[in-house]
Amino acid sequence: MKSTEIWKRIEIVGDIAIIGIPFGKSPEDLREYAEEIMREHKYVKSVWGRYRNTRGEYRLTDYYHIAGEKRSATIYKEHGCLYYLDFTRVFFSQTLSYEHLRVAKQVKKGEKVINLFAGFGPFSILSAKLGDPEVVYSIDLNPYAYYFMLVNVNLNRTYNVIPMYGDAFKRVYDVEEVDRVISPLPEKHREAYEVARQKVKKGGVIHLFVEVEVKKGQDPVKEAMKEYPKAFFGRVVRSVSPSRYHIVLDIRE
Numbered sequence: 001m002k003s004t005e006i007w008k009r010i011e012i013v014g015d016i017a018i019i020g021i022p023f024g025k026s027p028e029d030l031r032e033y034a035e036e037i038m039r040e041h042k043y044v045k046s047v048w049g050r051y052r053n054t055r056g057e058y059r060l061t062d063y064y065h066i067a068g069e070k071r072s073a074t075i076y077k078e079h080g081c082l083y084y085l086d087f088t089r090v091f092f093s094q095t096l097s098y099e100h101l102r103v104a105k106q107v108k109k110g111e112k113v114i115n116l117f118a119g120f121g122p123f124s125i126l127s128a129k130l131g132d133p134e135v136v137y138s139i140d141l142n143p144y145a146y147y148f149m150l151v152n153v154n155l156n157r158t159y160n161v162i163p164m165y166g167d168a169f170k171r172v173y174d175v176e177e178v179d180r181v182i183s184p185l186p187e188k189h190r191e192a193y194e195v196a197r198q199k200v201k202k203g204g205v206i207h208l209f210v211e212v213e214v215k216k217g218q219d220p221v222k223e224a225m226k227e228y229p230k231a232f233f234g235r236v237v238r239s240v241s242p243s244r245y246h247i248v249l250d251i252r253e
C-alpha cells in the first residue's frame with residue numbers, strides 16, 4: 001500500500017492519531033507508519049487503528065492500539081468548542097462535524113430543544129453556544145456519554161444544556177414540549193420520529209437522521225423525503241454501503 005493512501009486515512013483527534021485500517025490489512029501492518037507519524041508530529045502522543053464497524057446500542061467502533069501511550073481519552077476541538085472524550089467508550093465521528101454546525105446555526109435565542117441521542121454532547125453544546133436557547137435537554141443511554149457530556153458542559157460553560165441519562169424513548173416523557181428536536185440515530189428513525197412529533201410544538205422542527213436503502217439509480221434524499229413528506233430539506237450524511245445511506249432531514253411539524 002502506498003504511503004499517500006495511508007496518510008489520507010489519518011485523523012488527528014486532540015493529541016491522538018487514528019488510522020482507518022484498510023480492507024485486508026491488519027493493524028500491525030500500520031506500525032511503521034504509526035512510528036513515522038510520532039517522529040514527524042511531536043504533539044501526537046498515541047496512535048490507534050480504527051476498524052470500520054459500529055456496534056451495539058451505544059454505536060461504538062473497535063480500535064487497536066498501535067504505538068505511543070496506551071490512552072484513548074483526549075480533548076477534541078470542534079467549531080471552537082472543547083470536548084473531553086474517549087473514542088473507545090463513546091460514539092465519535094468527525095463525519096458529523098458539518099451537521100453539528102448546520103443544525104446548531106438554526107437554533108434561535110430562547111428556544112427549547114431536545115436532543116434525543118446526545119452522545120458526548122456536540123450538537124447540544126454547539127447549539128447552546130451559537131443559538132442561546134433557553135434549554136437543551138440532552139439524553140443518552142451510554143453512561144460514559146452522560147459522564148463526558150457533564151464534563152463538556154462544564155468545559156464549555158453551557159449550563160443551559162441538561163444532560164439526562166437513560167433511554168430516550170422513556171426519558172423524553174419527563175420533559176416539556178419543545179421548539180426543536182434533534183434525532184441523530186438513523187437506525188431507529190421511525191420510532192424516534194414518533195416520539196419527536198409528540199414532543200415538538202406545532203410549527204417546530206425535527207432534525208431526523210434516517211437510514212435508507214436504495215436501488216441503483218435512485219436518489220437517496222428523494223427516497224427519504226417520500227417517507228417524510230413534511231421534510232423541507234435533506235442531504236446525504238454518509239454512505240454506509242453502495243445501496244444504504246444516512247440522510248438528514250429537516251422536518252417542520
Ligand SMILES: C[S@@+](CC[C@H](N)C(=O)[O-])C[C@H]1O[C@@H](n2cnc3c(N)ncnc32)[C@H](O)[C@@H]1O
Pocket residue numbers: 057058059090091092093096116117118119120121122123139140141142145166167168169184185186
Ligand atoms: C450516532 S450516535 C450520535 C451521538 C452524538 N449526537 C454525536 O453527534 O456524536 C447515537 C447515540 O445514541 C445513543 N443511544 C442509542 N440508543 C439510545 C436510546 N434508546 N436512548 C438514548 N440514547 C441512545 C448512543 O449511546 C449514541 O451515543
